[in-house]
Amino acid sequence: MAARTMLPVHAAPTCSVAGAAEIVGSKWTVLLVHDLSEGPRRFTALERSCEGISPRTLAERLRWLETEGIVVRHSYAESPPRVEYALTPKGQALLPVVREMRRFGHDWLGCGVHET
């Protein structure tokens, strides 16, 4: 897919499925939620687990997820600086979707057998 419009977000989609699709409709979004489901993660950790994402895209996605209320950013004024991202309750509400996606991938795409 391509130039899908990822951002209208508050245009109140016609149906709940379409609304969820706006959010789920990105490989990165889903992957990030999946990663964060195991606990808070730092920028670099997410960068590593999302094979091939660029820092630009990662920062953008995280910012977007934050405005969607799916992720929270916690910044600790330490040295070296530490920032962690975590799921909000809304973000956690997305986990059943991710779970079913994983099941589907496992059952029908013949992959992910050994993964979490």
Added chain:
Amino acid sequence: MAARTMLPVHAAPTCSVAGAAEIVGSKWTVLLVHDLSEGPRRFTALERSCEGISPRTLAERLRWLETEGIVVRHSYAESPPRVEYALTPKGQALLPVVREMRRFGHDWLGCGVHET
């Protein structure tokens, strides 16, 4: 989201979630599966229920879903011509994902309350 690459499909994604995201990662795909979950539908019917999709895009999406084995096309040599699209077992396996998406949309996006 935008110019997301929707088609690598057989590049065997790293994990099952990513694999499913390749499929679910389009508003249209999900909407079409959702529509077809109620039974076979004709081109024009799908065109109507997918508010705003162009015939070009619809035809393309359907073709893609067909090659993915998610949808079957049945063409009846009548006059006027009739073509119907239906979900395959693989396509039906996607329904739990759609169901969870709908639940999420309903619970957190405040929409879809009266819809199927």
Added chain:
DNA sequence: CAGTATCCTCAAAGATACTG
């Protein structure tokens, strides 16, 4: 470490018109 700043590519998909 956790990002920004720039530049650029490229494919999804809209609009419109036409056809077997």
Added chain:
DNA sequence: CAGTATCTTTGAGGATACTG
């Protein structure tokens, strides 16, 4: 009815380099 043919826009997101 069920699409195809063109043409064009658009914007996500990759690459790379730099910074508080």
